[in-house]
Structures are given as C-alpha cells and as structure tokens.
Amino acid sequence: MxxxxxxxxxxxxxxxxxxxxxxxxxxxxxxxxxxxxxxxxxxxxxxxxxxxxxxxxxxxxxxxxxxxxxxxxxxxxxxxxxxxxxxxxxxxxxxxxxxxxxxxxxxxxxxxxxxxxxxxxxxxxxxxxxxxxxxxxxxxxxxxxxxxxxxxxxxxxSSVGGGNLLILGPDLPVTLAAAEAAVAAMRQVPGVILPFPDGIVRSGSKPGSKYKGLPASTNDAYCPTLRAFAPSTEVIPEAGCVLEIVIDGLDLEGVREAMRVGIGAAAAHGALRITAGNYGGHLGQYQIGLHSLLAA
Amino acid sequence: MKLAFHHRPEVPIEAEVITPEKLAGLSEAEVSALPLQYGNERVPLGEFFRVSGRYEGEILVEGDLSRVKMIGSGMSAGRIVVDGDAGMHLGVGMSGGEIVVKGNAGDWVAPDLSGGRITIHGNAGHLVGSAYRGSAMGIRGGEILIHGNAGNEAGNAMRRGLIAIGGDCGDFGGVNMCAGTLIVLGRLGARCGASMKRGSIVSMQPAPLLPTFGYACRYEPLYLRLYLLHLKRLGMSVGEAHIEGPYRRYSGDAIETNRGEILLLDA
Structure with a gap:
C-alpha cells in the first residue's frame, strides 16, 4: 500500500x-x-x-x-x-x-x-x-x-505500550523531518505519549544479544551501515536512515489513532517506507496492523 | 414529592420522618400517616403537610418550617429542598445526599454530619456543624454551605469536613476544633479557634485573635485555592482576591497542640 x-x-x-x-x-x-x-x-x-x-x-x-x-x-x-x-x-x-x-x-x-x-x-x-x-x-x-x-x-x-512506527528515508535530514512531522501529528492525540527524546528513537532494539546478560541489542536489520553484511536486512537500497517512534497510550484506540496520523504525516514529509517492529506476534498482547489503520 | 406545610404549629414539630429513606416507595396516603412528634403527642404528618406525588429522588418542602425540626434526619442519599425557612437540627446525622434551604435555618444545623451537603441560602443560627453538648466530636465529614451569616460556635469540635459561611460568623467559630476546614468569607467573631487542636479557620477579614495564636508567615496557601474554587463552583461569592491571597498564617491554639491554623486574607 x-x-x-x-x-x-x-x-x-x-x-x-x-x-x-x-x-x-x-x-x-x-x-x-x-x-x-x-x-x-x-x-x-x-x-x-x-x-x-x-x-x-x-x-x-x-x-x-x-x-x-x-x-x-x-x-x-x-x-x-x-x-x-x-x-x-x-x-x-x-x-x-x-x-x-x-x-x-x-x-x-x-x-x-x-x-x-x-x-x-x-x-x-x-x-x-x-x-x-x-x-x-x-x-x-x-x-x-x-x-x-x-x-x-x-x-x-491497564494500558498499551510499545506501539511503534519505523520510518525509512533517503537520508538523515529527510527522515528526521518526516519523523518530526509524524511526532507533531501524533502529539495531538489525547491519552498517548511518545517516550523517547522529542518522540524519536534512533537506537531501535531487538530482544537478546550475542553477549550474555544483555536483554536487548541494536536492531541490526534496520541499521543502514550493516545492510551489506547483516544476516538479514530490512533497509531498502534507496534508504540511508531509519528512525522509530514508540507510542504508549492509556488505551489501544489512542495508540492506533496516533499511529494512523503518524503514518500520514511521515508519508507527506518524504518517508520512503513506513513499517513497524514486531516479534512475530509471540511476545506482545496486541498486534496493530498498519494496513488496518489506513483502512479504518 | 411535595410536602406543603399548611398551618403553623404552636410548638415545634420533630419531623425526622421527612427524609428520603423514609418516604421512598410510599403512597401519598402512607406518607400522610407517618408520625410527627408534636409537643408530647404523636400526630400524622398529614395534619400539618399536604402531600402530593411520590418520591423520585427529591422532596420539596414548602412553607415556613422554622418550627419544624430534624428535617433530613439521618439521610444518606437523595435531595431535600426546603422552599422557606428550616427549623433546628436540620440534617442531623446526615451521611449523604443534599439538602437545600432557600431561606434561613435554625440552630444546630447538621450535628453529627458525616457526609453529603447542606446549602442554606439565608442565615443559620448558632452551633452550625457543632458537637452536641457532652460530645467530644462534631461533624466528621460532609459540607455545610451558608450563604448568609452564622451564629456562635460554628464548627465546634469538628473533626473533618467543610463549613463555609458567606457572611459573618459569631463568636467562638471553630472552638475545640479537631480538624476540618471552616471558611468565613466575612468576619470572624471573638475567640475563634479557642482550644483548637488541628484544622483550618479562614477569613477574608481581619480578626481579633487570642494571644495563644502565633504569627507564622504571609503566603499563598495552595490548598485553599482548591477549596475556594470548589465554593465558587457551588455559587458562593468567592472573588479573585480570595483565591490569589496572600494570607497571614497563625498557628494555635498553643494551649493545645498548636497544630491548628488561622488564615486571614492580607490583600
């Protein structure tokens, strides 16, 4: 889509x-x-x-x-x-x-x-x-x-945490501008917050690490510098930067609405690809489909 | 339900049956047959009141009820509106619900109050929210709002709750106070807070204080904003200067724990 x-x-x-x-x-x-x-x-x-x-x-x-x-x-x-x-x-x-x-x-x-x-x-x-x-x-x-x-x-x-968007852009300035636009739109939604610095996180993580005792480590699949040799990459060739927005909300509807408006704003400001982080559906209690947000 | 008071008694009536709990579910005839204490006699309510309608959350009592005592006795829910004056012991033992008096109220408003709200649009007599003689504890919660003046010993030994007086307050306001809040938008009378242990007495006018109250500071008590905004929302004449302060804080009574406070607006 x-x-x-x-x-x-x-x-x-x-x-x-x-x-x-x-x-x-x-x-x-x-x-x-x-x-x-x-x-x-x-x-x-x-x-x-x-x-x-x-x-x-x-x-x-x-x-x-x-x-x-x-x-x-x-x-x-x-x-x-x-x-x-x-x-x-x-x-x-x-x-x-x-x-x-x-x-x-x-x-x-x-x-x-x-x-x-x-x-x-x-x-x-x-x-x-x-x-x-x-x-x-x-x-x-x-x-x-x-x-x-x-x-x-x-x-x-009871609330919902960890809603997220991953925004891929051609370079840092454009991707950052797209993420900032998304944050500005998402902050208008009541009952949600974006807990990272000014709403944006660059050090997205995956669960676990090659080092014992570390619960999380860098999300190598989304690191542009590793695209050539990481075991698997999600960074498309046109992309030079990935930024993430994490959303916590007092209810699921707020998180969904924030993600929906965030997608629209990021897309309107130069994002090449918008995706989301998940663990195959094995860890979280909620699955928020991106296409379902846009269809609503 | 409407209760129209149709003739004035020679001696006061004790009408503790006029309370939502006792009237709910009854027909007009059944309500008319409820007993009132009239001097040393028991008389049916219908002898003094014309009853119409059934109770559906509100009792409207019309007439000069200044000789009708104990309206709203023990009520825990619902609403009573007195369209006129109310007699002594209004809302005695009340734990919830609301009583509104459009006129004046007699002495002993809401002894043993523990919850709910009483609003008197006129004046009230002595001993508003006060402990009965011999009792160590006055009201334990709830709110009493008097738009006019109140007599002596308002809040005597009150333990919790709020008494707000839109006009002036008589002598010994907050005497023996254990805790709670007494706010007087007018003037306090003499010897306010005598023997108070804890609690807050607030006035918007200078007041003669007992020598056992010591000056602490001039400041803007933040908690008072919550109270004054609450009273403003309820229709009392609270001005911006009252909300903003500052107030002079006095601690006392030094013959007790010295943990009580009197706040006097120092605008």
Whole structure:
C-alpha cells in the first residue's frame, strides 16, 4: 500500500499490556510546571533501562487544572500497577515536589489506585496536614517555599505500550523531518505519549544479544551501515536512515489513532517506507496492523 | 414529592420522618400517616403537610418550617429542598445526599454530619456543624454551605469536613476544633479557634485573635485555592482576591497542640 510516495508495509506493530497513570502538575507559571514535568519524564524512555516510560501529554490552561493554575499533563507507564505506584512515588517525590511552587494531582479515574501523596506525606515529618475535599484527599507537606500539595492516591489503569512506527528515508535530514512531522501529528492525540527524546528513537532494539546478560541489542536489520553484511536486512537500497517512534497510550484506540496520523504525516514529509517492529506476534498482547489503520 | 406545610404549629414539630429513606416507595396516603412528634403527642404528618406525588429522588418542602425540626434526619442519599425557612437540627446525622434551604435555618444545623451537603441560602443560627453538648466530636465529614451569616460556635469540635459561611460568623467559630476546614468569607467573631487542636479557620477579614495564636508567615496557601474554587463552583461569592491571597498564617491554639491554623486574607 502506498501513501503519498511512501510504501506502507503490510505488517504489524506488536504492542504490550502495560499499566498507566496520568499526573497533573501545576505551578505558578507554565515555565515551572513544565520544568517539573520535564524532570519527571526525564530518563523514562524505555522500561528496559528506566523501569518506566513517561512523557508529556499536553500543557493545560489554568481553566483545566484543579487549582486554577497553569499545568502540564504527564503520562507514566510501567509493566505492573505496583511498579507504576513505585515510579510515581520516586518521580513525584524527586522531580515535582522539589520544583518551586508546584502541586501534583491525579488525572485519571480508575479502579486501581496507587498511594503517592499518602506515602510522600512522611517527608513532612509529622507536620503534614491532610485535607479531604469533594471525595478526594490531599496532603499539605511543608516545604521551604510554603507547602507542597499532592493528592493522596493516583489512578492506575491497564494500558498499551510499545506501539511503534519505523520510518525509512533517503537520508538523515529527510527522515528526521518526516519523523518530526509524524511526532507533531501524533502529539495531538489525547491519552498517548511518545517516550523517547522529542518522540524519536534512533537506537531501535531487538530482544537478546550475542553477549550474555544483555536483554536487548541494536536492531541490526534496520541499521543502514550493516545492510551489506547483516544476516538479514530490512533497509531498502534507496534508504540511508531509519528512525522509530514508540507510542504508549492509556488505551489501544489512542495508540492506533496516533499511529494512523503518524503514518500520514511521515508519508507527506518524504518517508520512503513506513513499517513497524514486531516479534512475530509471540511476545506482545496486541498486534496493530498498519494496513488496518489506513483502512479504518 | 411535595410536602406543603399548611398551618403553623404552636410548638415545634420533630419531623425526622421527612427524609428520603423514609418516604421512598410510599403512597401519598402512607406518607400522610407517618408520625410527627408534636409537643408530647404523636400526630400524622398529614395534619400539618399536604402531600402530593411520590418520591423520585427529591422532596420539596414548602412553607415556613422554622418550627419544624430534624428535617433530613439521618439521610444518606437523595435531595431535600426546603422552599422557606428550616427549623433546628436540620440534617442531623446526615451521611449523604443534599439538602437545600432557600431561606434561613435554625440552630444546630447538621450535628453529627458525616457526609453529603447542606446549602442554606439565608442565615443559620448558632452551633452550625457543632458537637452536641457532652460530645467530644462534631461533624466528621460532609459540607455545610451558608450563604448568609452564622451564629456562635460554628464548627465546634469538628473533626473533618467543610463549613463555609458567606457572611459573618459569631463568636467562638471553630472552638475545640479537631480538624476540618471552616471558611468565613466575612468576619470572624471573638475567640475563634479557642482550644483548637488541628484544622483550618479562614477569613477574608481581619480578626481579633487570642494571644495563644502565633504569627507564622504571609503566603499563598495552595490548598485553599482548591477549596475556594470548589465554593465558587457551588455559587458562593468567592472573588479573585480570595483565591490569589496572600494570607497571614497563625498557628494555635498553643494551649493545645498548636497544630491548628488561622488564615486571614492580607490583600
């Protein structure tokens, strides 16, 4: 199938069942809300090495936040609900509570919940104060600029991680532009994040390695420099660069929609071929066929 | 369901049957036969109220009910609208649902409240959300919103929940408070927070404080924004200056744990 000048391969992205949460960070200004959000989503590109995947969903105007201040919505995913709780505790504690003027609220109603403020409160060393308003419990933790307000519990729901697109282009500039266009389009879809730096990853991986103990290694089939002698290659002769976009979402529909608009945007900006990574359907719980996205 | 109060009693009536749990599923005749305590007599509800319709989530009570006590007693769900004044002990023991009074309410609004919301568009008497005499604990949850003024001892020994007063509050507001939040958009009376252990008392006006409250700082309490925005959404007269602050924070009562706070707007 062709979209613009790009060939869309008849294959599927293999995605995984994950657990996700939505964190609303507010602050006195959009700058400080974003500073905390960037810190919280740093070093959160892949569960393989970071224990979680996180990204900024969108900026929130004052009218959409619980305390009427500028905010940022962050999504965080991990492989279990328990792990999401642990990562939230670490990152809200180290990255949000530390940033001047911030507050942190749950942005997801879900059956499962993780205690975040309910544990962070101990930082208050007995001076913390609970407040219960309209069915939600908050903690006021005294800090040096006043108080850090954090919600007691955060919703955690079953989610989808590892949706992906592989974009092959003639060279680095064109491929990067195509990937950037795809990222810009995909970021308009609510409920999804692209956890890699500015949404794009160049070091796609395959499971396993020739070296013992390594869970993943470079995806040689998509490395242009190895095309001449790798055991198998997916790099077409016209291509000089491959970039990947990974998508995590709070539901499968969001991931599918992000991939659909991403294909269209990449194709419109010079991609030669668009494909997706999978493991033969043996590892992931979800198979997202590229052609099925375009047919929908 | 509509209950129209058709004549004023000589002595107060105790009408604890006017609550959704007791009226749900009953016919007009059955509701009319429910007993009211009238002085030392038991009289049928129909003697004072004209009943029409069946309960479908809301009870509308019309008339001057300032001598009708205990409306909404023990209610846990549903809605009661009092189109007029309400008598003492409104919503006693309430754990859920909503009561709206379009006029004034008497003393002892919502003793033993643990959930739900009571909104009074006029004034309320003394001891709003207060512990009964001899009890160590006042309200344990829920919300009481009074658009007008309230009398003395609002929030006496309250343990949790929110009391918001749109006008002024009498003396001893938040006396013996254990926790929870008392917000007064007008003025606090004398000796507010006396013997409070924890909890928050907020006012938008200067207040005479007891000497056992110590000044801490001038700041913008973030949590208060949540409360004030909540009250604004519910129709109370909260202004931008209230939300933005800053407030002067006082800690007390030093004769207790000193963990309570009084926040006074310092605009």
């Amino acid at each position: 062709r979209v613009e000048n790009a060939e869309v391969v008849d294959t599927f992205a293999e995605a995984f069942a994950m657990w996700g949460s939505r964190v609303i960070i507010t602050a006195v200004s959009p700058v400080w809300a974003m500073a905390a959000a960037r810190a919280m989503t740093g070093f959160a590109t892949s569960v393989i090495g970071c224990k979680c995947e996180a990204g900024i969903e969108r900026e929130l105007p004052s009218a959409e936040t619980p305390d009427g201040r500028p905010g940022v919505s962050v999504l965080l995913f991990s492989m279990s609900a328990d792990s999401v709780g642990k990562r939230l505790l670490e990152r809200v504690g180290q990255c949000v509570m530390t940033a001047p003027t911030t507050a942190c609220f749950n942005g997801l109603t879900a059956e499962q919940e993780a205690a975040v403020g309910g544990k962070l409160r101990y930082f208050g060393d007995g001076y913390q104060i609970a407040k219960f308003l309209d069915g939600r419990r908050y903690w006021r933790i005294p800090v040096m600029d006043g108080e850090f307000v954090v919600e007691d519990r955060f919703g955690v729901k």
